[in-house]
Amino acid sequence: NAGVTQTPKFRVLKTGQSMTLLCAQDMNHEYMYWYRQDPGMGLRLIHYSVGEGTTAKGEVPDGYNVSRLKKQNFLLGLESAAPSQTSVYFCASRIEYSTGEQYFGPGTRLTVT
Amino acid sequence: GQSLEQPSEVTAVEGAIVQINCTYQTSGFYGLSWYQQHDGGAPTFLSYNGLDGLEETGRFSSFLSRSDSYGYLLLQELQMKDSASYFCAVGRNTPLVFGKGTRLSVIA
Numbered sequence: 001n002a003g004v005t006q007t008p009k010f011r012v013l014k015t016g017q018s019m020t021l022l023c024a025q026d027m028n029h030e031y032m033y034w035y036r037q038d039p040g041m042g043l044r045l046i047h048y049s050v051g052e053g054t055t056a057k058g059e060v061p062d063g064y065n066v067s068r069l070k071k072q073n074f075l076l077g078l079e080s081a082a083p084s085q086t087s088v089y090f091c092a093s094r095i096e097y098s099t100g101e102q103y104f105g106p107g108t109r110l111t112v113t
Numbered sequence: 114g115q116s117l118e119q120p121s122e123v124t125a126v127e128g129a130i131v132q133i134n135c136t137y138q139t140s141g142f143y144g145l146s147w148y149q150q151h152d153g154g155a156p157t158f159l160s161y162n163g164l165d166g167l168e169e170t171g172r173f174s175s176f177l178s179r180s181d182s183y184g185y186l187l188l189q190e191l192q193m194k195d196s197a198s199y200f201c202a203v204g205r206n207t208p209l210v211f212g213k214g215t216r217l218s219v220i221a
Contacts, residue, residue, distance in 0.1 A: 090156070
């Protein structure tokens with residue numbers, strides 16, 4: 001039982017390049033989330049999904065797109081990376097009607113130069 | 114909207130007790146959670162309070178007062194490994210909204 005995994009762990013992009021971050025969970029969770037974490041800013045929600053085929057915007061969605069084609073996978077895309085997107089990205093999942101417990105992946109450290 | 118306030122930094126001595134406070138403003142309340150995050154690591158769930166009162170899990174306890182929009186995390190018998198950032202968060206079935214975190218430094 002791997003829990004929540006993220007690919008890749010580290011990435012350096014040049015401004016304007018695109019990339020996709022992959023999140024996978026093997027706990028059959030309905031809800032999945034993408035957060036970014038910047039120093040002193042806590043965790044900010046980018047996009048989330050409440051089930052296969054659904055997505056919704058969070059607090060800071062601009063510059064990102066997501067897809068949830070399969071229940072176990074949640075993809076985060078950057079179409080044209082900007083230095084402001086340099087951050088640590090965390091994926092999380094949880095069951096429906098949980099008591100606030102979310103399971104986080106190990107994170108992806110992204111640098112945009 | 115929702116907002117949470119917690120101190121940015123706290124320092125405490127090994128073996129002591131420390132309390133990390135969290136106040137929140139929300140349009141609807143669905144429970145207060147606490148997460149721990151070590152440097153370079155991912156946040157991990159510590160506790161959840163859906164009702165007023167104290168929840169205890171080993172050395173950690175969490176308290177909630179819904180009438181005061183206030184909660185705290187209490188860490189007893191502090192150990193060096195407790196040095197980490199601690200986040201409060203509100204929400205249950207809705208996406209969690211996190212505070213900016215409190216960095217706890219445990220010193221000898």
